Amino acid sequence: MLLDNIKVAIRIRPFNKRELETSDKCTLKVIDQETLVAIPPVEAETKQGKKTYKFNWIFDKIASQKDIFEKTLEYQVLSLLDGINVTLFSYGASGTGKTHTLMKLNEDYGLLIRALNQIFQTIHNKKRKIQIKFSYLEFQQEQLYDLLNNTNSNLDIRDDVEKGVIINGMREIDIASTQEVINLIQYGKRQKSTKQHEILIFTNYIQDIIGQNNEIQVSKFIVADLAWFDKSGQKSASLQVLNDCISLLSEAQNKKIQPFIPYRNSKLTKILKDSFGGNSKTLIIGCISPSIMNYEESIQTLEYCSLATGIYNQGSIKNLQQSTHQDDFKQVYDQLINENVELKKLLNNKSNQKPINNDKEQTKLYEENILEHFNNEQDINQSIFKYQWEIEQIKFTVNENQENLQRIDGIDRKAADSLRYQIEQDQKQLHNYQEQLIKFQKQASNFIIQRRALEENVNQSNLQNSYKLYLINLIEKHILRLEVYEIKLKEQINELHRQQHERIMAIQRSQINLRDRIIADQRKHIIQHGKNQSVQHYSQIDTTTEVIDGTKAKLKHYPLPKVKDHYFNREAYLQRKESPKSIFSPRLQTPLQLKDIKPYVPKTPHTKILENLSTPILPKSNPFSKAPPQKIIDSQSMVALPLITTNRNLSKFVYDWRGGGYKFIEDQKKIPSQKELKQIIQQKQHTQQSLDKSFFTTSSRSTSAKRVSFKQNLLLPGKVHESPYVKEFINKEIQRKIKLKQLNQKMMKVTQKK
Numbered sequence: 119m120l121l122d123n124i125k126v127a128i129r130i131r132p133f134n135k136r137e138l139e140t141s142d143k144c145t146l147k148v149i150d151q152e153t154l155v156a157i158p159p160v161e162a163e164t165k166q167g168k169k170t171y172k173f174n175w176i177f178d179k180i181a182s183q184k185d186i187f188e189k190t191l192e193y194q195v196l197s198l199l200d201g202i203n204v205t206l207f208s209y210g211a212s213g214t215g216k217t218h219t220l221m222k223l224n225e226d227y228g229l230l231i232r233a234l235n236q237i238f239q240t241i242h243n244k245k246r247k248i249q250i251k252f253s254y255l256e257f258q259q260e261q262l263y264d265l266l267n268n269t270n271s272n273l274d275i276r277d278d279v280e281k282g283v284i285i286n287g288m289r290e291i292d293i294a295s296t297q298e299v300i301n302l303i304q305y306g307k308r309q310k311s312t313k314q315h316e317i318l319i320f321t322n323y324i325q326d327i328i329g330q331n332n333e334i335q336v337s338k339f340i341v342a343d344l345a346w347f348d349k350s351g352q353k354s355a356s357l358q359v360l361n362d363c364i365s366l367l368s369e370a371q372n373k374k375i376q377p378f379i380p381y382r383n384s385k386l387t388k389i390l391k392d393s394f395g396g397n398s399k400t401l402i403i404g405c406i407s408p409s410i411m412n413y414e415e416s417i418q419t420l421e422y423c424s425l426a427t428g429i430y431n432q433g434s435i436k437n438l439q440q441s442t443h444q445d446d447f448k449q450v451y452d453q454l455i456n457e458n459v460e461l462k463k464l465l466n467n468k469s470n471q472k473p474i475n476n477d478k479e480q481t482k483l484y485e486e487n488i489l490e491h492f493n494n495e496q497d498i499n500q501s502i503f504k505y506q507w508e509i510e511q512i513k514f515t516v517n518e519n520q521e522n523l524q525r526i527d528g529i530d531r532k533a534a535d536s537l538r539y540q541i542e543q544d545q546k547q548l549h550n551y552q553e554q555l556i557k558f559q560k561q562a563s564n565f566i567i568q569r570r571a572l573e574e575n576v577n578q579s580n581l582q583n584s585y586k587l588y589l590i591n592l593i594e595k596h597i598l599r600l601e602v603y604e605i606k607l608k609e610q611i612n613e614l615h616r617q618q619h620e621r622i623m624a625i626q627r628s629q630i631n632l633r634d635r636i637i638a639d640q641r642k643h644i645i646q647h648g649k650n651q652s653v654q655h656y657s658q659i660d661t662t663t664e665v666i667d668g669t670k671a672k673l674k675h676y677p678l679p680k681v682k683d684h685y686f687n688r689e690a691y692l693q694r695k696e697s698p699k700s701i702f703s704p705r706l707q708t709p710l711q712l713k714d715i716k717p718y719v720p721k722t723p724h725t726k727i728l729e730n731l732s733t734p735i736l737p738k739s740n741p742f743s744k745a746p747p748q749k750i751i752d753s754q755s756m757v758a759l760p761l762i763t764t765n766r767n768l769s770k771f772v773y774d775w776r777g778g779g780y781k782f783i784e785d786q787k788k789i790p791s792q793k794e795l796k797q798i799i800q801q802k803q804h805t806q807q808s809l810d811k812s813f814f815t816t817s818s819r820s821t822s823a824k825r826v827s828f829k830q831n832l833l834l835p836g837k838v839h840e841s842p843y844v845k846e847f848i849n850k851e852i853q854r855k856i857k858l859k860q861l862n863q864k865m866m867k868v869t870q871k872k
């Protein structure tokens with residue numbers, strides 16, 4: 119039997135996101151299935167020039183795992199069943215896809231899993247007894263650890279003339295399916311540190327069942343995922359030894375000399391020694407990035423791999439000659455069988471090195487996997503919840519701050535700036551949290567896919583049905599537990615929403631209460647003071663900025679003129695009325711004037727509105743005919759306010775009307791009772807919401823500041839407490855209460871004295 123050479127395949131992975139962000143310039147050009155040209159970046163071009171490389175296969179970005187497997191390994195791997203060693207290892211810089219190509223354990227399976235499937239399928243078809251043992255090692259800086267054995271001791275390697283390389287104390291576990299290997303790898307990976315070479319050794323004991331031949335063939339399938347750098351960030355020293363060995367082998371090949379190869383310089387090369395010099399087929403997958411940024415690293419990989427293409431398995435030919443001596447082989451196999459039996463005994467005696475070959479132990483491994491999976495999934499869910507919670511909180515704060523900003527913008531610059539800064543910071547934070555959340559949500563959806571894989575793993579295992587059932591139930595139990603947990607988290611988020619809404623409602627309720635109290639207060643004043651003083655006057659100018667239907671609008675509430683000005687100083691009043699500055703000072707109209715002159719019709723766009731507000735003359739019998747200045751709104755309603763005809767004061771007029779506090783029923787011709795008033799107010803408040811919508815319009819840019827839109831001048835419900843007007847009212851209320859308290863105390867004292 120002629121043995122093949124070492125074969126080299128080059129795989130160019132697709133651009134990753136980071137590379138694309140910098141440049142999508144490709145440094146490699148695939149000429150055909152075997153030829154590749156490396157194009158240096160411009161600055162290096164003069165020194166190095168383009169380089170052409172030839173390999174057994176070149177796989178570009180679009181090549182699938184399946185393609186690669188079918189072309190490189192599908193049939194080669196079956197040589198194992200003929201007693202030939204097969205070695206598969208990857209070479210390349212960090213992040214070039216070595217693990218992806220060799221060891222991907224789910225979905226788009228890597229070459230290892232595909233090779234194992236191929237072996238197990240063939241074993242079932244062939245009538246041969248094949249026992250496969252699996253060992254899983256990690257290797258770094260000359261330390262070799264067993265990932266399937268927690269003893270944490272550095273394993274020794276020794277060379278046996280007959281048996282080849284022997285790793286002392288290495289645990290070997292019987293395997294019967296690909297799934298078992300996946301489970302063991304997952305188990306091993308949990309013990310593994312990062313940036314380590316991973317070495318998987320499958321030892322195959324093959325025996326023909328048919329016929330008299332009791333011979334057992336032994337072959338090894340070695341898979342090595344080799345890290346370019348070690349933990350310290352230095353290029354791996356053992357990989358350097360491997361490079362040296364390959365260079366020397368290549369050189370010797372060219373010069374046709376008997377080389378001395380320094381395999382002994384590293385444990386890694388000791389393990390892989392047979393792959394170069396023994397009864398072996400070796401496939402090297404050189405992994406490279408297409409990006410121009412990684413040109414140097416790609417060249418190193420290509421140079422190294424092209425050295426390896428020139429190596430022929432000289433040793434293997436020698437072995438082939440040896441293999442003709444059937445007796446020698448028979449002897450070796452017998453020894454192996456004996457040793458195997460002895461080893462088995464030894465392993466069974468050592469409790470901590472018991473092979474995992476019974477259902478109980480397998481189930482335990484599965485259990486560990488399931489538990490770890492769901493713990494991780496729960497962690498992710500918890501993080502998702504944490505971020506969702508924070509996002510809701512920040513959103514609420516940002517909204518609140520934005521409203522506050524609208525209110526103080528243009529009034530208190532310093533406070534507005536600091537609020538603006540706060541909002542910006544919060545929004546940044548919000549953005550960060552949202553990004554994090556998306557990441558976690560992606561991970562969570564991956565976990566759900568993995569759940570299915572877990573179930574499939576269990577179903578496909580060789581376990582007894584009762585064990586399988588137990589594991590499936592265990593998975594379902596965990597899924598249920600997670601679902602309950604998720605519901606609880608969602609409930610908490612809903613509770614947060616409810617609390618936030620309640621807070622808004624409480625503010626609005628308190629503001630409605632406050633407004634009711636103002637209305638009641640003013641009504642009392644009208645009744646008590648009659649002609650002399652129509653309403654309680656608050657003289658501060660109140661300017662607020664509100665967001666109406668998403669648009670900023672300035673609300674100005676001008677001070678009400680003092681009615682008594684007119685009553686007691688008619689001249690001054692008339693002068694003010696006539697003065698050219700009158701547009702800036704509110705003018706008054708009395709009921710007398712109402713009768714004499716036509717209602718004031720402004721030249722502003724509000725004409726229409728005012729027209730609608732007809733002003734019929736009150737019948738003489740009406741107790742309000744001699745009331746302080748008043749305005750009739752419609753045939754049934756009036757507002758007992760000084761009638762102010764300037765545009766600017768219309769706001770106050772309309773506000774009061776909307777508040778409902780001054781609307782009396784004409785038909786009754788008497789002052790309504792408290793109860794009736796309350797009903798009227800409630801009715802008004804009820805329709806207020808729809809009125810708001812029809813009143814508020816956005817301001818056009820052309821509107822001058824003086825002609826502030828009538829609709830914008832309305833005081834918004836829910837913001838009452840913000841205005842100085844209201845603040846004064848509250849202060850007065852407090853003072854009144856204090857006075858009342860003091861009075862009570864005085865009374866108490868007097869009664870006590872008595």
Ligand SMILES: Nc1ncnc2c1ncn2[C@@H]1O[C@H](COP(=O)(O)OP(=O)(O)OP(=O)(O)O)[C@@H](O)[C@H]1O
Pocket residue numbers: 130131132134210211212213214215216217218219344345346405
């Ligand atoms: N052919 C490919 N198609 C899609 N994604 C790939 C491919 N090759 C690699 N990747 C992705 O690139 C990333 C790095 O790959 P991988 O971990 O296999 O690199 P590596 O060479 O093993 O790196 P390291 O030496 O640092 O362990 C992974 O996210 C992997 O999924």
